[in-house]
Amino acid sequence: MPDLSYSIARTGESRAFPGAHAFIDGATAEGAVLVLLGPATAARCSAPERTAVLVELGTECLAAYEREEDPPASSNLVGFARWRLGANPPSDLIELVAGRTTRPDALDAAQAVFEAAGFTVSRCADRAGRIVDRLLRPQFNLALTALDDGLATAEDMDLCLKLGLGYRQGLLAPLLGSGLADHYDVTRALFEVYGQAQYAPPRLAVVARQKADKAEPSHASLLREAGE
Structure with a gap:
C-alpha cells in the first residue's frame, strides 16, 4: 500500500484551492508527497526526500520548473491543474502533468493522492494549457x-x-x-x-x-x- 500522506505549502494565491476544502484539511505536517499551492519557484520545488512534489500550474509548462541538467525520469516533480472556469468553483478534475524528468513512481503517487481525496485524474503531456x-x-x-x-x-x-x-x-x-x-x-x-x-x-x-x-x-x- 503506497504512502498517501501529503503536506501542503502555500506559495501564493491558489486557483485550484482558493478556499477551504477537505483536501487541505487532510494534509499532515510531513507527508510523503509535498503539494505546492499557488505560483511556485524552482527553489521551492526542490525536495528530493519526498516521493513527489506537486506543482500547481496555470497555463505554463512544468518544464519551467525542471532543472536542465537532470536526466529524463530522474525527478519527483509532477505538475497539476484543477480545471476551473473563471470565477466558478473549481471542478473535481485534476490534470496531472508528467515532465521530461518526472519519475513514473512520482506520477503514480500523485495520482493516488488525488484519487484518494475523491478527484478524477487525467494524465497529460507537458504542453501549455493541457487538455x-x-x-x-x-x-x-x-x-x-x-x-x-x-x-x-x-x-x-x-x-x-x-x-x-x-x-x-x-x-x-x-x-x-x-x-x-x-x-x-x-x-x-x-x-x-x-x-x-x-x-x-x-x-x-x-x-x-x-x-x-x-x-x-x-x-x-x-x-x-x-x-x-
Whole structure:
C-alpha cells in the first residue's frame, strides 16, 4: 500500500484551492508527497526526500520548473491543474502533468493522492494549457465570435447546442456567468504559445478584460501596461 500522506505549502494565491476544502484539511505536517499551492519557484520545488512534489500550474509548462541538467525520469516533480472556469468553483478534475524528468513512481503517487481525496485524474503531456483548455477554449471563442457577429442571441445558440449536440448547459451561459476577463487571460496565454487563430481572444473577451482593468487594476494588468 503506497504512502498517501501529503503536506501542503502555500506559495501564493491558489486557483485550484482558493478556499477551504477537505483536501487541505487532510494534509499532515510531513507527508510523503509535498503539494505546492499557488505560483511556485524552482527553489521551492526542490525536495528530493519526498516521493513527489506537486506543482500547481496555470497555463505554463512544468518544464519551467525542471532543472536542465537532470536526466529524463530522474525527478519527483509532477505538475497539476484543477480545471476551473473563471470565477466558478473549481471542478473535481485534476490534470496531472508528467515532465521530461518526472519519475513514473512520482506520477503514480500523485495520482493516488488525488484519487484518494475523491478527484478524477487525467494524465497529460507537458504542453501549455493541457487538455481541457486546449479543447474547450476554441469552442468558447467560436461561440463568442458568433454572438458578436449577431448570428443569434446567447440563449438561442445555447438552445441549439443543448438540443443539437447534447451540451447540458450550452457554451455561452456558463462562460458569460464566470467572467470573460479570465477567459481573455487564458486564451491570450495560449495564443502567445501556439500562435493559432483559434486561441486568439475574441472582441468580447478583450473588452471584458479592458473593463476589469479599468474598474480595479490588478498587479498583472499593471505589469501588462508597463510592458514588463
